[in-house]
Amino acid sequence: MALFVQKDGRKPSPFAAALNIVLVCAVVTAVFWLSLAIIDIRFDFSFLPDYRKWVLRGFGTTVGVSVMSLVLSLLIGVLAAVGGSSRVLFLRYLCRGYVTVIRGTPLITQIYLFYYIIGTAWGIESRLLSGALILSVFEGAYICEIIRGSYLSIDETQLEAARAVGFNRSQTAKYVILPQMIARTVPALAGQFASIIKDSSLLSMIAVVELSQAFREISTSTFHLFEAYFTLGAIYLCLTLPISFASKRLERRFYYEN
Amino acid sequence: MRIELEDLSKTFDSGREVLRGVNFDDEVTSLAIIGPSGGGKSTLLRVIGGLLSPTSGSVRVDGREIVQDERHLTQYRREVGFVFQQGGLFHHMTGRENIIRPLVVVHGMGEKEAGRRADELLARFGLEEDAHKLPAALSGGQRQRIAIARAIAPGPRLLLLDEPTSALDPEYTTEVLDMINELSQSGIRFIIVTHEMGFARRACERAAFLYGGTILEYGSGRELFEAPKTKELGQFLGKMFEWQ
Numbered sequence: 178m179a180l181f182v183q184k185d186g187r188k189p190s191p192f193a194a195a196l197n198i199v200l201v202c203a204v205v206t207a208v209f210w211l212s213l214a215i216i217d218i219r220f221d222f223s224f225l226p227d228y229r230k231w232v233l234r235g236f237g238t239t240v241g242v243s244v245m246s247l248v249l250s251l252l253i254g255v256l257a258a259v260g261g262s263s264r265v266l267f268l269r270y271l272c273r274g275y276v277t278v279i280r281g282t283p284l285i286t287q288i289y290l291f292y293y294i295i296g297t298a299w300g301i302e303s304r305l306l307s308g309a310l311i312l313s314v315f316e317g318a319y320i321c322e323i324i325r326g327s328y329l330s331i332d333e334t335q336l337e338a339a340r341a342v343g344f345n346r347s348q349t350a351k352y353v354i355l356p357q358m359i360a361r362t363v364p365a366l367a368g369q370f371a372s373i374i375k376d377s378s379l380l381s382m383i384a385v386v387e388l389s390q391a392f393r394e395i396s397t398s399t400f401h402l403f404e405a406y407f408t409l410g411a412i413y414l415c416l417t418l419p420i421s422f423a424s425k426r427l428e429r430r431f432y433y434e435n
Numbered sequence: 436m437r438i439e440l441e442d443l444s445k446t447f448d449s450g451r452e453v454l455r456g457v458n459f460d461d462e463v464t465s466l467a468i469i470g471p472s473g474g475g476k477s478t479l480l481r482v483i484g485g486l487l488s489p490t491s492g493s494v495r496v497d498g499r500e501i502v503q504d505e506r507h508l509t510q511y512r513r514e515v516g517f518v519f520q521q522g523g524l525f526h527h528m529t530g531r532e533n534i535i536r537p538l539v540v541v542h543g544m545g546e547k548e549a550g551r552r553a554d555e556l557l558a559r560f561g562l563e564e565d566a567h568k569l570p571a572a573l574s575g576g577q578r579q580r581i582a583i584a585r586a587i588a589p590g591p592r593l594l595l596l597d598e599p600t601s602a603l604d605p606e607y608t609t610e611v612l613d614m615i616n617e618l619s620q621s622g623i624r625f626i627i628v629t630h631e632m633g634f635a636r637r638a639c640e641r642a643a644f645l646y647g648g649t650i651l652e653y654g655s656g657r658e659l660f661e662a663p664k665t666k667e668l669g670q671f672l673g674k675m676f677e678w679q
């Protein structure tokens with residue numbers, strides 16, 4: 178039993194972990210294999226090398242747009258979080274309204290609206306640039322909530338202790354609030370980066386040729402639909418797995434509360 | 436040190452009047468504040484420590500009134516040490532760092548000098564081994580002793596402790612109370628809110644009974660514990676000692 182079920186409070190042994198992971202892989206592969214056998218499909222990836230330029234370009238676009246959006250959305254998220262708690266009512270409602278509306282509507286709506294109406298009206302030509310901007314505006318709302326959440330989760334006693342040792346406002350911010358917020362925000366931000374990478378695939382709606390669009394084109398010109406999307410999934414996993422791994426590591430590293 | 440409280444009142448936004456006309460005027464060397472839960476002990480201690488402004492009334496320390504604005508209060512807080520019931524150490528700093536940072540940032544000490552001061556205190560209270568750990572990795576007793584070390588490190592004029600042992604197991608309670616007692620003997624003045632009646636009686640020169648938002652009785656431990664004048668104190672002590 179100990180090989181398959183975790184005893185309370187104890188980590189599974191490396192052997193039990195390895196065994197069960199192999200088991201999971203085997204079962205999942207078997208189900209896929211069986212499904213493929215039933216619909217009688219054989220994979221053929223031999224076309225891929227011919228399209229490596231498309232793939233590389235799509236990969237570059239996805240990574241580029243995602244990195245740019247991460248930086249911009251972080252900026253937007255911080256501003257919105259600060260503005261949302263501002264005493265200037267105009268700013269406060271603007272920021273809170275922004276977060277509510279963006280989080281309450283699908284990215285596709287925002288892409289169409291922003292690109293075709295605002296982009297056209299104000300003459301933003303580059304699809305890539307508008308794509309990255311739209312994605313940043315979208316993700317910024319989520320990052321704002323992450324930041325707000327980590328501020329709210331700071332223990333009241335920590336702030337009172339800061340006053341008790343004689344810290345003034347800015348010293349409290351620098352030595353207590355910021356370090357504790359960063360500890361909580363950074364792991365969540367890493368997770369959000371993985372979302373940005375996946376969400377960027379929707380930019381294909383405005384004909385940005387990022388990874389998913391590249392593979393859509395490859396699949397239509399080669400008729401290797403399954404292989405193309407399998408490869409696409411694998412590439413996204415290669416991007417997101419290390420990030421969620423890093424996020425877990427950061428979480429553990431910053432885990433200092435009881 | 437002379438502490439004067441004049442007609443102190445505190446009503447929270449919720450409309451609850453927690454302190455109603457607290458008056459006090461005496462030299463304080465070691466004072467225990469006792470009283471039933473919810474009676475306003477923490478509120479009173481926080482007002483005395485400059486962490487909370489009273490709704491009305493005044494606090495005077497050695498004849499100087501505490502001005503209730505942020506700038507003066509920050510200055511005043513630097514002269515008193517405060518220890519919370521629990522969770523007062525900064526979670527993200529090691530025990531040693533908790534002591535050093537305020538010394539450097541608030542009291543303008545050099546990094547090296549502050550380190551020396553911290554190590555000296557940690558050694559004195561047998562905490563050297565654990566000082567490099569984060570609070571979460573320490574026992575409750577170690578946390579509270581480091582919190583006390585942090586509070587006295589800058590050499591405050593007065594140490595305020597709000598139930599420093601009530602979140603602790605009995606075995607740790609003793610080590611914390613021993614530490615406070617030793618500090619008291621070395622001349623540190625303190626006010627402690629506590630449910631440890633033995634400590635209030637034997638280690639504190641004076642005790643005050645806070646009930647219904649005012650100080651109902653005040654005197655030496657002997658006066659309060661052996662001959663309570665009010666029936667409220669009598670009942671309170673009766674409950675406290677019921678199982679002792």
Ligand SMILES: Nc1ncnc2c1ncn2[C@@H]1O[C@H](COP(=O)(O)OP(=O)(O)OP(=O)(O)O)[C@@H](O)[C@H]1O
Binds near residue numbers: 447453476477479
């Ligand atoms: N910030 C606050 N806002 C509103 N009410 C408060 C606040 N702080 C305390 N109170 C209320 O004031 C009353 C007295 O609280 P206080 O913490 O001073 O009591 P206490 O004597 O320290 O009690 P205990 O022994 O339980 O610590 C309680 O009823 C509490 O709910």
Ligand SMILES: [Mg+2]
Binds near residue numbers: 476477478597
């Ligand atoms: Mg209390």
